[in-house]
Amino acid sequence: MSNGGPRAVLWDMDGTLLDSEKLWDVSLEALAQHLGGHLSHQGREAMVGSNMAQSLPILFNDLGLEFTPDDLTAAGQWLRMKTAELFDAGLEWRPGAQAALDMVAAAGMPMALVTNTERFLTERALGTLGRDRFTAIICGDEVTRGKPDPEPYAKAAAELGFAPGDCLAIEDSPTGTAAADAAGCSVLVVPCEVAVPEGRRRTQRVSLDGLTAEHLHDYWFRGQN
Incomplete structure (x- = not known):
């Protein structure tokens, strides 16, 4: 384990770097209407940070609909x-996110993108984020178990050549935070x-x-003690 601060920064995407959760609000409600209902606030909140495989059963249950694997495939x-249509229309940064990415790059720390979003949609987001910023990109359909399981963060750290405890993860949701925490x-x-x-x-x-490299070191140390 590093003694001088984090060796790498592992970034969540939706809601952390990009203000894309509101686009998921739109597409999930559109799907609910397509299926003949409306998504409740509680149902949507339960999906924040989850992947599609986790979210679709929540949506069907929230609507009171029975479903088969074929129903989930079609809905997915x-x-x-x-969602691709919405992503292609434009993605907005979360406050301070673009400057924070630049700051981490200037500090010489490698970065990974760790998202529950599938590769198909992540590729669209990378046009905004900048693919070359990230040494590793872990998508929700490229792991056996998505967040809140620790696998995505463990895989990202390994691809960068570090233990999870050497890394600082930056997250916005309970699901993603639980995953990073469980990974160490x-x-x-x-x-x-x-x-x-x-x-x-x-x-x-x-x-x-206003995030600085000094902040990153401080937050990493707090998490190790």
Whole structure:
């Protein structure tokens, strides 16, 4: 384990770097209407940070609909194309996120993107984020178990050549924070859609605005103690 601060930064995407959770709000409600209902606030909140395989059963249950594997496949394809349409229309940065990425790059720390979003949609987002910023990109359909399982963060750290404890993860959701925490990362939590519980490895911050390399070292150390 590093003694001088984090060796790498592992970034979540939706709600952390990009203000894309609101686009998922639109596409998930459109799918609910396509299926003949409306998504409840509680149902949508339960999906924040989850992958498509986790979210679709929540949606069907929220609507009170029975479903088969074929129903989930068809709904997933519909949702995928609707969300791609929204992504292609334009993605906005979360406050301070673009400057934070530049700061980490200037500090010489390698970065990974760790998202529950599928590769098909992540590729569209990389046009905004900048593919060359990331040494590793882990997508939700490229792991056996998505967040909140620790596998995505463990895989990202391994691809960068570090232990998870050497890394600082930056997250916005309870699901993603749980994944990074369970992997052994220190976690900087910048909530977006929903509140995130406190935890020993976790430091909370209102925004990425003004984030410095010194902050990253401080947050990493707090998560290790």
